[in-house]
Structure formats: C-alpha cells, structure tokens
Amino acid sequence: MSERPTGAGPAGGYRPAVVPVSTYRFQVQPAFTFDDAAAQAAHLRRLGASHAYLSPVLAPAKGSTHGYDVVDHARLNPEAGGREGFDRLAAALREQGLAAVADVVPNHMAVPTPASDNAQLWSVLKEGPRSPFARWFDVDWSVPDRAILMAVLGQRIGQVLAAGELSLDEAEVGGARERVLRYYDHVFPVRPGTEDLPLAQLVDRQWYRLAHWRVADEELNYRRFFDVDTLAAIRVEDREVFDASHALLLELVGRGDLQGLRIDHPDGLADPRGYLRWLAEATAGATGDGSAWVVVEKILEGDEALPRDWACAGTTGYDALHRVGGLFLDPAGAEPLTEQYVAVTGETGTFQAVVDHAKREVVEHGLYAEVHRLVDLLSGICHDDVDLRDHTRRGLHECVVELLVAFHQYRAYVVPGEQAPEEAVRVVEGAAEHARAHLPEERHDTLGVVVDLALGRAGSPEDRRVAEFVVRFQQTCGPVMAKGIEDTAFYRWFRLSSLNEVGGDPTRFGTAPEEFHSFCTVLARDWPAAMTTLSTHDTKRSEDVRARLSVLSERTEEWGAALARWRELAVEHRAAELDARTELLVWQTLFGTWGEGPINAERLLGYLQKATREAKDHTTWTAPDEVYEAAVERFATGVLGDEAVLAAVREFVELTADAARTAVLGQKFVQLAMPGVPDVYQGTELVDLSLVDPDNRRPVDYAERERRLAALDEGGAPRDLHDEKLLVVSRTLRVRREHAEHFVGEGADYSPVPTSSGNAVAFARGPVGAPAAVAVATRLPVALERLGGWGEHTLALPAGSWVDAFTGARVDGGTVRVADVLSALPVALLVRAG
Template identity: 35%
Template sequence: MAAAPRPSVRIPVSTYRLQFNSRFTFKDSRAIVDYLHALGISDCYASSYLKAVPGSPHGYDVADPTRLNPDLGTPDDYWAWIGELNAHAMGHVLDLVPNHMGIAKSANPWWLDVLENGPSSRFARFFDIEWHPVKDELADKVLIPILGDQYGAVLERQELQLAYRDGAFVVRCLDDVLPIAPDTYGEVLGLELDAWLAHQARAAGDRDAEELQSIITAAEHLPPRSSRDPDDIAIRAREKEVVKRRLNALVERSADVRALIDSTVRRFNGVAGQPRSFDPLDRLLNEQSYRLAHWRVASEEINYRRFFDVNQLAALRMEDPAVFEEVHRFVFELVQRGAATGLRVDHVDGLYAPGDYLERLQARAAGLLHSDAQRPLFIVVEKILGAGEQLPPEWPVHGTTGYEFAAVVNNVFVDHRNERALDDIYMRFVRERRERLSFDDLAYRCKKLILHETMSGDINSLGHQLNRFSERNRHFRDFTLYSLISTIKEIIACFPVYRTYVTPDQPVSSHDRRYIGEAVAAAKRRAPRVTSVVFDFVERLLLKQTAITSTDECDARASFIGKFQQMTGPVAAKGLEDTALYVYNRLLSLNEVGADPTRFGLSPGDVHAWMADRQRRWPLALSATSTHDTKRGEDVRARLNVISEIPGAWKAAVTRWRSVNRRHTTDVRGAQAPDRNEEYLLYQTLIGAWPFDGDVVALRERLRAFMMKSLREAKVHTSWLSPDEEYEQAVFRFIDAILDRRQPNRFMQAFLPFQARIAELGIYNSLAQLLIKITAPGVPDFYQGTELWDLTFVDPDNRRPVDYETRRRMLAELTVCTQTEAATRLLEHRTDGRVKMFATARALGVRAAMRDVFEQGAYVPLQTAGARRDCLFAFARRGAGATAITCVPRLIASLVPDGSGPPIGPAVWSETRIELPDANGTSVFTDVFTGATIDTQQVAGVTTLPAAAVFERFPIALLTGDS
C-alpha cells in the first residue's frame, strides 16, 4: 500500500544557527536542545556536518558528502542529537553545500581519484575541469597550486617525497599525499628492476620476480588516462585496484620486493645538493595527470573552477544528474528519515542552472516524503539581492537566508537627514576628493582588481571559449582574443547584480535583459577604447540574439552564457564584499553582505512598503540580523547607527582622537601606518565593539586579528597575495599604543565617555531591531549566542565558542520573575545582556502562540503622530480574531540627548501616539514584556495608542489583543 501524502510542510517558527566544528560537536548540540526549546526556538539551523577537511572550523569544505564528519562525533552521537530534537518537537535545517568540495589535505577521495586517473576517472565529470586549457602543458592535467615556492626549488629541497603505501605509490607534499598513477608504476620500479632481477635470478627468486613483472605489465596495460570511453573508465577503475592488491600482497610476503621498493624510493627522492639526482622524480611527476605548481600560479593558469578564488575548494558540476544524485545521496537519506526537516542551499548563484537544481531538489524531496505539496521541503537559498532585485518567483523555495532583511531593518535606525554631513566628515578625515569616494567607482575598481589579480586565469579561459564561438561565424571572427577578454572583464566589472539566470530553453526575462543592458552600457562608458561592436556582440550573445546555424553552435552559446553567469557572482563577491567594503568606511554599519553602503537610511514608509511586499512574496524567508557571514555583529551595527544621528559630536570626537594619536603612527616607506582611512575604520570598530566590561586585553588580540584581515582584504597596503608584515606590525603597534592603560592615556580619556553614550543608545537600537525581526514577515533567525549582546567581528571572530552554561543559568533565572519585575530589573542591569534574552524569549513565545497571525496575517503599517513621531516605528500583524502590534523607538539620540537612560515615560514621549486606522474591535491591548494593559484613545476621531503609555516601563512593546 502506498504511503499517504503528507498534509503539510514543516515551517520553522524560528531558527537558531549552530556552527559545528571540533569545539562544538553533536554531543554539545544535544546538551543545549532543552535550553533552545525554553528560549523559544523551534528549529536548529546547522552548519554543514558532512565529512569535511580535517580540522575545518566551518564545514564548508566538505570532502565526502556521503558520511558524517568524524570531527563532530560518531553516528550514534548524531542520532542522539536528532532524537533530542524530536523529543522537544523541534526541527532541523541543514546547510547544504552543492557548489563545491574541499580538496585540501588529500581528504577528498573523489578528487584523489581524478588526480590518479585524469579524464578517465569516474569522478572527472564531477568537477568543473578544463582538460584542454590555454596552456598546452596542462592538456589532460589538473593544475595543483599547493607549493610554497617554485616547483624546481621545492623538488630539490626534498619537499616532494615519493613513498610507498599499501600497494600504491604516492608523493608527499606537506599536508597533501597525492597519488601516483598505477600505469606509471613501471617507471618507478624500473629504476632498479634490471639489477634486482639479475640478483633474483642468481638467488633463485623466480616466483616473486615473475609476479612483480606481471604486475608491472598489468599496470602498463591499463586503459589510458585520456580515455573518456565508459567501458575504459570502468575497466581502469577495476583493474588498477587489482594491481594495488597484488603489489601489496607481494610486498607483504617478500622481503626482497620490499627491499627493492625501499631502495627505489630512496633513489627517487634524490640527494640534497645534487640537482641531477632529482631527475627521475621530476620525470615521474611530469607523467601524472596533475601539474604541481607554486600557489601564485593559480591566478593565471588555474584550470578547474573554484569557489570564488579559493584553490582548496573545487567547484562541482551539479548540472550533471549523476553528480546531483551522488552528492545528495546521504542528505536525501537524512531527509527521508526525518533528521533534516529543511535545507539551506549555500551560494546558489554558483550553480550552472540554479532553478533546475532547486526543481530537482524539491522533486526528490516530494518522492522521499510522499508529499504532493508544491514545495514539500522547507528550503531557503543564500542569495544576495541587488538594489531592486527580486528572488526569481518561479524558484520552488521559501525565500532567502535574509541578508536583504538585515539591510532593511538596519536602515530603520540610520538618520538619512545626515548623509551629507557624514560624507563631509569622512571626506575631510581621509583627505580625499568627493569623486574619489564614489562607491560605484570604487566597486568597479575593486572588481577590476580581482579580475586582474586572482581570477585572470578564469577570465582568460572564458575569453578563449568566447573566441572559439566567434570563430564559427564570419561576422565575428575578426574580433581579437584580447578585445574579447577585455570586453568580458569590463562587462563583469559593471554588472549591477550578482548574476542573471538565462537558460537555453526559456526566453530571456525582462529583468535579466535590463541587467545585461545596464552592464554593457556602463562598460562602454568606462572603456571607450574598446570598440563598441565587440560589446554589442557579447550583449547579443548573452541575450541569445546571435544567429545559430547548428546544434553545436547552440550548445556552444549556451555553455558560454552558463559559464559567464557563474563568473559574475564570484567577481562581485570578492570585489564588493571582500574588497570594497573594507575600503569604503563612511559608516561601517552599512557595510554588510547583501547591503548597499550608499543607501543611507530608509523612511518608515519605505520600510513598510518593503515589509508588505515581503509578506506577499516570501512570507517564510528567514529574517536574519547576524549570520556567520556578517561583517560585524548585530549589536555592533546597532551602536554604529547612532553616529548617523550625531554628526557634530562625531566630527569633534574623531578630530580630537586623530590629533591625540598622531604620534603613534609610523612612517613605512613614505606611507603613514595606519593611513587615515584605516584609522577611521579603527575608531568606528572600537565604538561598536568595545566590551561592556572594558576587558581591553581580550579586545586587543581580537582587534589585531580583525585589523589584519581588514587590511589584507582592502588590498591597499597589504594583501593575502602580497602581505606587507612591516606595515601590519606598524598598525598593531598603533593599536597597542592607543589601548595602553598602564599610564595616563589622553585618547582613552576622550574616547570612553563618548563610547559609553553610544553604547547606551545602541542597546535600545538593538532591542528594537530584535523585536522587528521576531514580528515582521519572515521566520526569525538567530545566530549562535546572539540572545545576549553580540559585539563580534567578522569571521573567524564570530565562530568563537559560545558560553551556553551562562546562558542556561540566565534563562532559568528569568523564569522565576514576574513580568513587571523582570522588565524593570533587567533594564537596570541592561549591560549584562539578560534584557535581550528576556525580550527574545517573551516575543518568541507570543510568535509561537499566535503563529497563524505572524505567518499568514496581514502586515499593517501604522502611522505615528505628535512631536516625536519620527522617532517611532510601528506596525500591526492582524489575523482572524487576533492582532499583535510592534512598537519600537528609532533615532533615539534626540529622545535622550545625554544618553543617560532608556527612552521611556511621558517626559520622553509627551503626546506622541500610534494611530490605529482599524482597531479591529480591540480597545485594550496587553504588553507582553511588562504585562501592562493599555487603553486606546480617540484623538480627532482616530483610534490611537499613547506612546507614553506604550513605553511607560520598557523601551520596546509588543501588544496583543483579541477582537
């Protein structure tokens, strides 16, 4: 009897992101399930826990997707965690990494098979490898850029060592152990074979000698590594293992054969100081299906697609159905068994055909879950949306992971009226002309830098692919290779979004047509020396408007478009997120993944419109404010937003700090370290991340690590490719000097009072954005540990262990207090973070109790009136028979100018009120934080709620009422 279709999809009420690694295991996660349940979390949202490269701190370098990561515990540990979730009726969203695999430390068996067997590996189709690249020497080979120096120097320093292991020969290089192709075993063993055979003949060792010769013959007759024939691939896969088993058995029983191999290996590994002694190993390595190279070679000659520019992450060809099935086999088992009740798809834009992939994912889920739902499995995608961009509505997902939500909510607390003032302050501090501070120009320059420095090999490969296509048509064949590559670079550098989604079988959408047109038009303006006709050709090609005369030509066009679309995202990510956002330091709270740093605040009306649209389109997308990818913690941003309200005070402060600290800068080859832009970054960072307990020692070490990453990502004075340690050390000395509290410190004397004011106001921004997250359209998502104050930096700082014992104790203490006592007492001790935990638990409880209202109910913008109306943001969620109203303060600096206390009470709010256009029959509301009841009032015929009553004892309010 067939299983009955499941009636519904499990949708989380809230999610809590757990970062698994060796310091936080399956046992650790099981131990906190009851705590998360008590906090109000419905679903654990876990980083990938499939087998990763050993020691991985994040899990995004999956090396074997068919099993659990042993660094995290045993399968029994895993299922015990899942059992604990089930016991608390909690779900689990798994982070799925379909775009790439980790290949470092020889931990990936599929990749090693490719290195051993080349194109004839059954896993060759899994990876996006160009087997016939521009460089002839790489034909049927994979570039392996893992060496720390030039190949010849590394070889002759004996850092490449041949070794024998269990019937196979390998070459060791630091953390990597690379296979030697079995068909070249004869070259290894042949070095001393004749002499050994002569000795064996004298010693009457014929049987072992014959077996060894037979093994060599079998190895040499394996199907060639260049063959793509399925039968050859199957024969080679089978017979090479037979060769290894026979050799292993022979070595185990024959001391003479073992001695031959030991002697041969020693000969291959050469003699220090005798360069010619390394010739045999050099010849052997040149016969392999890989080419070892210095890591710097990758930027120009890499011939496998990577995750961005990370050599240790090899991209997968997920468009191949066989690859899809093998990579997801274990994940599908977890879905079928109910262990994973949802999926987060990492870097969906890296896939060749994201829409097709997501369709296949949901189709497989439907079969596994016996569901007839259109979207049977809760799936969200990591997708960065550009200005005005929408998630493709045809994708069978529930939304994004919420980067755009974080950006919109953050802008609620940025005062747009002071944008010009902050521009002027920044411009004067860093001493740059206004036109040099254009973010659009900076983004273009940074993308061009990435295209030149770290991804030129990828672009050259794409250019040659375009060149081959142009040669097919007499109208295009005169375009030179250089002009085609230059055109591609310019268009990618000007691309307004991360990528388009043009497919071979569907018409080009209007928005994709617009994005391509905008990119080409901008590229023409920025590169007038490139002939316009080449731009027109590429534009027509991307829009599928070129004439096609054969199936091969159609396939070639589709292939180029697909590869082009896979390239624009990585360039945008590396150019914008990982370069420009570390250079453009006007207001750091705006420099976030998925945010536009030029969007300086949003009006309440704009935010309401965005929220209402989200409720219509993607009501179940995640609502995030901190993630493992954010550049700084949510409460750091909340503090920094205060700067937008007080430009005059900020200007006076940074000017004084600069004057006081000038003596601590260092001249490094004519440049001041830190430069003025870096100093501006540092002061904002200190304002945002200064700990409530004032522990400078811990902060100093974290700050050093953050600044080193920031400097290298900015690529101005130092970089990951070309680190300038002298410059970096000068910046570290500056940090140490300005934080030195062993003696009177004029900077600290000026900084601490100002920072204390910002931190106080930041608390209320933090609580306000928290409540919006929990009650706005979408599924509220919490990054680990952020139920208390989150003053973290970018990763790896935000992956530090979380103290759950302290959090568990705090939550337990909250449950024994009455609402009024808790709200009042926690506000008095607000710096310890318990007030944030209290607000989280109370609001999540209401969201769970009124689930239908928050998931399906209307989003109703509420207008404000009175003297402080601009300092108030409010909306209602309304469902059948119930209403919930969210009220939060914004632009708080004007409410409490001295920053000495919370924005509560009549003295702050006066006659300010929230207007209820339709109270839905409700005249009395209850505040879930204080338990207070608040009566509506009629003012000029309009039903209102007085802000002074709403915020009488607590700075945020969630009001509930029944009709």
C-alpha cells in the first residue's frame, strides 16, 4: 500500500492516509461469510492484492445476498458472522499483510418484512413525526392523512378488511412483546391509544397507510431508491443521522480494520459534496492520520467530469471500464452490425429514440409519485408568487416531464443558497433546449420558470420549498437515467450487447489508442487513486463475456453468416410470439457465455426472464405474460437441446477463439496496469462467463484457483486460457505491489510508448524520464492478421534492460520488434531489470 499519492486531485486538500495498490472484491452474504473471506486471505496475498474489498458489511434484511438493504447501522451482518466473524477476517488479513475496504450505503435503508427488523423505521411507523427517528427518513407528512404509505397489500384495503386478512396480534420487537397489526408475514406497530378501536378504525388511525401494492407508483410519500419501495431513503444531510449511521464504520476505520470506503449511489444524496466532506473529516478524526481512501459509485455520462470539489479519490471505475473495453472494439464493425441488427429485427429507430421512449415511460409511470411531488412543490411556489401564479399545474407537469426525459446525466450539482456552477447551468439549460422542442410554444415560459427554480436562481431564498425543489429535482434525475436507460433501453436494443453496460453508451463504438492515452493522462494527473474495474456486482455481463462479444466487431461478415445459419437450424423452436430482438439476445448470450460448452439452461432461463421483464415490451415483473415467457423458454431450451444448433455455434466459437483470447487477456492487463487502483471481482482471476446479478454472485471455486496459481508459481506453463489469465493477473498485481510507488505513489506517472502499429497499445508507468514498467497489449487481432501480422512493426522502449514479468524474457531498450516482445502472449509487462 502507498502513502498519500500526489496529483491535482479534488479541491479542499483531501488526501487519503493509505491508498490500496489493488483490491479484490468479495460478495459477503450468508453463503459466503466473513470467515469464508478470511479463509482466502492467503490467496489474495499470493495473487498480489493489497486489500479485500467487501460488499456492505452492516446488518441487512434477513437472507440478503447483496447487502444493500441495511436494516441496522449499529451491527455487522449477523448472517455473515457478525462482529466476531468480521474481527476474525480483519485478523486474517493483517496476518497476511493485507487490509480491507468496504461498501457503504448512505442513501437508503430497507423496508423489511417484518418491518420491526428496522428499529428506526418501526419507531416512525408507530409514533409518526413525533418519533425521535422521524428526521431519518425523507417523508412528506403533508399528505391528507399524514401517514406513510405502506403499499404491501395484495388487494385493495377494503377487500383485505372484508376478507379478514388483517388481524391484531403480538410479536417480539426489540426484545419485548408488543401489540402488532399483522398481514401474513408483514407486521406493523399499533399507535398508542388505538389498541381498543374496531379494526377498520384502528387501521385508519395509524401513522402509516396500508394500501394495495399498485398504489405505490402513484401515491408513495417517502423517497426511495429508484423505484424500489422496499428501500427507503435516509437523510444523511442531517448531521445527527450521518453520525448515527456511520458510527460503527468510523470505529472500524479508527481501528484500522477498514482503510477505505466505496460509496454507493452518492447521486441520491441531497448534498453529495457536503456528505463527502463530512466523511473525509470524520475518517481523518477516526484515524488521526489522514482520511480514509474513498471512491464513489458515480456514473459519468459522455464527457462529464467528476466534480473537483468532491472529497474523494475518484470513481469506482465505470469510466475506465468503457475506455478499456473500447480498445478491443473495431469501429469499422459498427455499420455492418447495425445493418445486421436492422435486417434481423426490423427495428430502424436509433438507440437515442429507444432511450427517450423508455425514459418517458419511467417518468410517466414508474416514477409518477416522484414527479407528482416535484409538481406539488412547483405549484405551491408559483401559486404564492403573484408573478408566477399563471403557470398552471398542468403546464408545470408537462415541463417537468420533458426536462427529466431530456436530462442526459445523473444529476446537476446545485446546492441551495449557492450560485449554480457554470457546468450545472450548461447541463440544465442544454436539457431545456431539447425539452423545448417537445413542448408547445405557450409552455416555453413555464419551462423557463422550472429551469430557473432547478438552478436556484428564482423564488424566495426564505422559501424552503425552493431549496427542496432544487434538491429533489436532482435526486429524481438519477432514477430516470438508471431505470430508463440501464434497466429498460439496454434490454431493448442489441446491436452489440456488450456495449449495453452500466454507465455506457452503445452508440460509442470503440476507443482509439490516442483517446485512451489522453484519458489515462488525465486520470493520472487528476484522480491517481481512483478505482478501475471491468466486472462488478452491477455489470450486465462479466468482463470476459464482453471481451468475447467484442470479437464480433471484427468478424461481422462471419457473424452475419453464422447468425443466419443458426436461425435457420432453430426454426422449429421459434414460436410465433417470440420477437426477433429477444432471439438475437439469446444468440449473443449463447456465444458470449460459451465455455467448455453452452451455458446451462437454469442460468440462461433466469437471465432471459430478467432481461425480458426489464425490457417491459412483452412482459414485466408486475404483470408477467405467461404466453410470451413460455415462448422464450421454449426457444432457449430447444436451442440448448439441439445438437445441430450447438455444433454450429461451437464451430463459430472455435473460429473466434484466438481473437477472444487476445481480448480477454488484453483488456484485463490494461486495466491492471493503467493509472488508478484496480479491482478484481471475485473469481475473475480466471475466465469468468457470468451474466447480470444474481448470476454473478454464484459460488467461486477458490480451491481450483489456488491449485492453478500454485502450479504456475512452481514453474508450470499455462495449460489453457484460465491459466493465462491467472498468470497475467497475478504477475501484474505482484509487480504493482513490489513497485507500488510507480503505480499509486508520488512517481506514478503515465506516459504513452510509441508503436508503429495501431494494433498495439503501450504505455509506461513510473517517472516519465525513467519509468519502471512498460505495458504492451495487442488489440484488434483479426485486422492485424489481415494486414500480415506484426512483420517489422516496432516499439520504442525506454533505454535500459527489461524483463517480461510473464515469461522471464529479457529485452533491451530502444527500437524493438513488437513480434519479439509478444512472441509468447498477446500482452507483455516489461519491468526494468535490477
């Protein structure tokens, strides 16, 4: 690990006391406990990682396999071993010279079943706004019945009462017996003084309103995470809430058990900048020696930059993921793949049109309650200002809808009471320009009012509703982006599904080496301790599935022919209900996940159910279409059971195997060697062909990984692509650890290394004048082969003598043939000898 990296970094003097050299992600859950993670401490050390990166460690809802549904900030996950298990993990890591970083969920808590598992929420449900925890939750108490909507009923409340499905009962809450209102597995508190009322009156007198589950999207009155009713937002902008919800984490930071924090969804917070400043101050106070290393799960759209006034080390790496993956995409494949997509599906619309349509659906349906709250605020503000009174509620609603649909990033960065930054003004006014084209002229003035209020440059500064609108508008932009693009449009448009990735843009096809070098130069200068990643718990496909699919950009003609052949062979499995887009997704998924053979039916069917329901074209989570889903299942199982089809797919897999190998090894190596702190997602030190969660939370066979690594360390040659990837990962991480100062320390510079071929990307790490390591990777191998291979293409190595960390081969500096450097593998890590 390295001490306090230099670089421009964020404003405000934020400097972490310790920066990881690399991290290894563990998904802690009941099936993989703190003790299970502790058992892999030695493997992490041998692999070369410096830190275990843990999914959320605080107590989540019972049975949670992801941990982002925290119910108790004062306890460590009891189903993963609790405090005792965590302490054993911390001790095991220290014994190996390692440490830990952990995921933090500041934006929301679970609304669990039973609700009594969340003590703060239970108190508010019982005592309403008088509860000492009322300030924890973002509740609109102005609704007519002054009650929190609990939309959990299977039918309308009147029907539930008539059916006798609600009853008074007793349950243990916080160690004591208490009267409760029971609805199957749900229990709710009884407001003191209402216990003896007739049941219907009792239900009506509570600080919560029981309702049919479909009511939530229209009348929910607490802020939630995206459109998930069971995740209620908390108000960490209140210092009391911040302190209480972070006390245990800060204790672990102070003990040295945690040296870094990954912040989940900061865009949902009222004031991300303020939160990060508090966190930096609090962790510095806990350690007495600088702040904890903090990275934020921030999705940057297009050329958006992370705000420089955020007190953090950078993002969690989606921006790096797309640049690295783009290196292994051939831009020349964009047009033919588009033509094939149109020919197969008949869809001629652009991806942007798909996005706009999906966002509009989300704004007008799934997030109606959030939009309704924004319009309520605007309507009240305008009604009380005689100059604005003629802007009608309907007009305000139309303008808010269009502005949200047009907004192209997760939020602006406007703080109530402060002048909006120039960038925020540019973004909001740019969205307004797009929105204006979809509004009649008589609404343009109204749109101007909405924009001015969103930027905090209209309305009375004493009017709390103005400040609330500034904040809530920004908090609504993120859910519209996430639900509209990532969770809808990405499941509707499949020119090349590997581009449909979190924070990605499927219309940006490829990264030129020059663009990559520019990105890395800025990263090394401004955010040298940011995280980089290729696979996360949120990625739609693992890094290796995406690498496999990237080959299609170079084999477009062969892919088109193969696709036509497969579709012809599979005609008997294709029901009339199956649409061509879903079929195309099946074929891309089958190819991308092909290992020793095809993906098994259980995994494929689970993925296709999620993909088709997220698309919301034919079936949804809330209204599944059994006929359509049966057609999808029939096709998928038919294909998996058809030997002629599988033989044809296997033939194409073999045709593309060499190019896939180059992409798999190349993109992982580049991610590990580039500026930043690289993360290795659990199990991906070998080739991993996982799909979106929960598929990527399957158990990892660590015994196999340990056996393979031991064989390599004993001098054995790689036997297959799994071994080759493990060799690349372990040797690169070890070089980083042994020469940490050249990768994350004061001398961790980045400089492009000239090559005479665009099929090689090379860069040096360490001081520009005397770098310590040079990374060389092959890109676009099919095009390279068509051009006759490396031939006499050269690489301009810095002066000195170099040793390849993968093969042990020695290379002298100066102009060298690329073919000599990459004779054994498509990648090379040259370390300065001595």
